[in-house]
Amino acid sequence: MPPFLSISRRTRRTPFTDRVTAEGVSAYTIYNHMLLPTVFRSVVEDYRHLKTAVQVWDVACERQIEIFGPQAAELVQMLTPRDLSDMVVGQCLYTPMVDETGGMLNDPVTVKLDEDRYWVSIADSDLLLWIKGLAVGFRLAVDVVEPDVSPLAIQGPRADDLAARVFGEEVRSIRFFRYKRLAFNGVDLVVARSGYSKQGGFEIYVEGGQHGEPLWDALFEAGRDLDVRAGCPNLIERIEAGMLSYGNDMTRANTPHECGLGRFCDTRSAIGCVGRDALLRVAKEGPLKQIRYLEIEGKAVPPCSEPWIVSAGDEPVGQITSAAWSPDFGTNVAIAMIGRDAWDEGSVVDVATPDGNRSARVRAGSWL
Amino acid sequence: MPPFLSISRRTRRTPFTDRVTAEGVSAYTIYNHMLLPTVFRSVVEDYRHLKTAVQVWDVACERQIEIFGPQAAELVQMLTPRDLSDMVVGQCLYTPMVDETGGMLNDPVTVKLDEDRYWVSIADSDLLLWIKGLAVGFRLAVDVVEPDVSPLAIQGPRADDLAARVFGEEVRSIRFFRYKRLAFNGVDLVVARSGYSKQGGFEIYVEGGQHGEPLWDALFEAGRDLDVRAGCPNLIERIEAGMLSYGNDMTRANTPHECGLGRFCDTRSAIGCVGRDALLRVAKEGPLKQIRYLEIEGKAVPPCSEPWIVSAGDEPVGQITSAAWSPDFGTNVAIAMIGRDAWDEGSVVDVATPDGNRSARVRAGSWL
Numbered sequence: 001m002p003p004f005l006s007i008s009r010r011t012r013r014t015p016f017t018d019r020v021t022a023e024g025v026s027a028y029t030i031y032n033h034m035l036l037p038t039v040f041r042s043v044v045e046d047y048r049h050l051k052t053a054v055q056v057w058d059v060a061c062e063r064q065i066e067i068f069g070p071q072a073a074e075l076v077q078m079l080t081p082r083d084l085s086d087m088v089v090g091q092c093l094y095t096p097m098v099d100e101t102g103g104m105l106n107d108p109v110t111v112k113l114d115e116d117r118y119w120v121s122i123a124d125s126d127l128l129l130w131i132k133g134l135a136v137g138f139r140l141a142v143d144v145v146e147p148d149v150s151p152l153a154i155q156g157p158r159a160d161d162l163a164a165r166v167f168g169e170e171v172r173s174i175r176f177f178r179y180k181r182l183a184f185n186g187v188d189l190v191v192a193r194s195g196y197s198k199q200g201g202f203e204i205y206v207e208g209g210q211h212g213e214p215l216w217d218a219l220f221e222a223g224r225d226l227d228v229r230a231g232c233p234n235l236i237e238r239i240e241a242g243m244l245s246y247g248n249d250m251t252r253a254n255t256p257h258e259c260g261l262g263r264f265c266d267t268r269s270a271i272g273c274v275g276r277d278a279l280l281r282v283a284k285e286g287p288l289k290q291i292r293y294l295e296i297e298g299k300a301v302p303p304c305s306e307p308w309i310v311s312a313g314d315e316p317v318g319q320i321t322s323a324a325w326s327p328d329f330g331t332n333v334a335i336a337m338i339g340r341d342a343w344d345e346g347s348v349v350d351v352a353t354p355d356g357n358r359s360a361r362v363r364a365g366s367w368l
Numbered sequence: 369m370p371p372f373l374s375i376s377r378r379t380r381r382t383p384f385t386d387r388v389t390a391e392g393v394s395a396y397t398i399y400n401h402m403l404l405p406t407v408f409r410s411v412v413e414d415y416r417h418l419k420t421a422v423q424v425w426d427v428a429c430e431r432q433i434e435i436f437g438p439q440a441a442e443l444v445q446m447l448t449p450r451d452l453s454d455m456v457v458g459q460c461l462y463t464p465m466v467d468e469t470g471g472m473l474n475d476p477v478t479v480k481l482d483e484d485r486y487w488v489s490i491a492d493s494d495l496l497l498w499i500k501g502l503a504v505g506f507r508l509a510v511d512v513v514e515p516d517v518s519p520l521a522i523q524g525p526r527a528d529d530l531a532a533r534v535f536g537e538e539v540r541s542i543r544f545f546r547y548k549r550l551a552f553n554g555v556d557l558v559v560a561r562s563g564y565s566k567q568g569g570f571e572i573y574v575e576g577g578q579h580g581e582p583l584w585d586a587l588f589e590a591g592r593d594l595d596v597r598a599g600c601p602n603l604i605e606r607i608e609a610g611m612l613s614y615g616n617d618m619t620r621a622n623t624p625h626e627c628g629l630g631r632f633c634d635t636r637s638a639i640g641c642v643g644r645d646a647l648l649r650v651a652k653e654g655p656l657k658q659i660r661y662l663e664i665e666g667k668a669v670p671p672c673s674e675p676w677i678v679s680a681g682d683e684p685v686g687q688i689t690s691a692a693w694s695p696d697f698g699t700n701v702a703i704a705m706i707g708r709d710a711w712d713e714g715s716v717v718d719v720a721t722p723d724g725n726r727s728a729r730v731r732a733g734s735w736l
Contacts, residue, residue, distance in 0.1 A: 010615030126494035137505010247378030
């Protein structure tokens with residue numbers, strides 16, 4: 001049995017926590033000092049439902065960092081090796097963010113609200129402190145704050161139908177990684193076509209905690225015949241989808257190129273990025289290890305709560321950082337960081353799981 | 369029943385986690401992206417034992433930030449309004465750390481290892497990112513890293529006896545908030561007289577995770593007749609002791625003066641502190657609200673998982689952020705942030721607990 005979680009003010013509740021509790025959440029993790037549900041009925045039952053119906057996710061822990069002011073665009077470009085010079089208002093971009101050594105500090109989605117105003121929708125690290133430190137050190141004319149914005153995700157094959165019932169038919173026309181401002185409860189909310197699954201859907205940036213429960217209730221009311229349920233990022237589905245988790249599959253020790261995020265690095269043209277000097281050589285020569293997707297043979301693996309060593313012959317060649325049994329693919333799906341000697345498709349390696357050694361095979365890509 | 373905690377690589381294990389598990393930990397919180405035990409037998413049973421015997425605490429989550437290089441002292445002074453110009457090697461200092469607005473970013477203990485080398489032993493925020501941001505922005509000649517150092521605390525009235533059996537009689541001569549380097553397992557470890565309780569004891573900065581289990585085992589072996597047990601920071605005792613918890617009793621919204629930490633702010637002489645300008649006026653005029661200790665009447669209060677509004681008359685005057693029933697004092701002990709109109713000793717206020725309104729009285733100080 002897993003341990004209990006002690007909850008205090010420090011492990012912040014969200015505008016949706018009372019609703020999440022009423023829907024029977026059974027486990028949480030802590031993410032950006034905030035409650036993030038991990039299980040409702042069971043990981044497998046939640047997975048089945050996510051792939052067939054529609055879920056509402058409390059992802060308020062995707063905290064926003066608002067960067068506002070005349071040098072906002074300049075500061076945002078300092079954070080990422082992705083070239084943002086062509087970014088337009090209404091766009092969201094996945095933006096690896098790196099320190100001066102090219103190490104990953106976070107992998108947020110950056111939302112451009114206006115020419116001088118951005119939200120950075122962060123993964124689990126206090127990126128606010130890095131951004132504030134740079135702003136102070138470089139004496140930039142910007143304001144950097146955590147606004148009262150709590151994302152709520154709608155995910156699953158019926159997400160468009162559900163969202164249309166609450167926000168109107170216009171949601172269907174929102175393109176991938178774009179957003180529109182749509183009315184709810186007397187305010188305009190940023191509604192983006194994005195989310196941490198491959199089942200499709202939206203993230204609503206709920207600006208003002210007082211709109212949280214009314215939106216939750218409206219979605220559940222409107223979605224009753226769609227079998228809407230409370231859900232959360234699902235371990236199995238996100239591995240099948242090949243979606244990385246910052247802190248799990250990558251850390252500050254890794255470059256974006258090691259994380260397979262080189263396609264988001266315009267190292268030549270991202271002038272101003274503080275990690276650019278460090279990444280120029282990496283971009284040219286390529287990394288020595290990289291994220292790979294592996295199938296682990298045998299029965300269901302136990303939970304992966306710390307990295308599992310991967311070996312080829314008797315040499316360590318990497319580590320598995322996320323793993324789960326996939327009912328749909330009938331195998332254990334895993335995400336690993338693998339050295340170049342063993343990373344080719346079809347390579348067979350050994351994995352030291354807590355249950356003993358297993359054989360595993362490197363795939364060309366993810367499952368979904 | 370509280371929810372379960374899902375554990376992954378992101379919620380990092382410590383060098384002591386296997387031992388903590390073997391000793392029957394029943395609940396955790398997450399602190400600096402790491403497991404921090406909160407309960408073993410029960411909060412009350414752990415409390416009784418802490419006050420009468422000796423406990424070993426896995427506080428590896430007090431991560432260290434190492435600041436090294438010719439401008440290390442300059443950078444450390446930028447972080448805090450406490451004047452560090454007289455700090456000597458061998459000293460530990462409680463150092464409120466603030467941003468450019470004077471808002472609390474963390475309240476670590478700073479350890480001076482050498483004239484150009486410090487450890488900052490942090491509370492729950494990624495202070496590393498703030499320090500790195502400043503170092504990059506101001507182009508300082510420093511290195512800022514998280515070293516492989518995991519504090520283990522020995523706390524309780526028998527702490528000196530237990531520590532002496534493992535580190536020798538010299539530990540008894542360590543003064544409060546000083547440290548000595550003492551031998552264990554073939555290495556010299558920093559052993560400081562400090563810790564997050566008022567029962568006395570030490571924090572061992574275990575440098576090198578491989579020394580964690582040998583040290584844990586040596587302490588349990590040596591302390592068998594002292595009834596040594598695994599423990600953790602205890603909610604009841606730390607409120608009785610008036611020890612603040614960053615993220616619970618104070619946040620980035622608060623100045624050190626609001627937190628009652630004005631005595632650690634040498635705002636006049638802490639030249640270089642980035643928050644100094646913002647704090648000069650606060651230091652002169654005093655805060656509008658401040659930390660106070662309250663006794664809440666009636667039976668045991670429920671867990672305080674979000675701030676409880678405090679009112680006087682019908683006006684809100686503050687909030688309670690930590691509360692627990694104290695068996696030793698036979699009352700509910702609480703920490704609150706209270707406005708100046710209601711903060712005087714003996715003030716009677718109303719508290720909106722989840723169980724309904726309670727009367728409470730402001731005290732002159734904490735209980736221990």
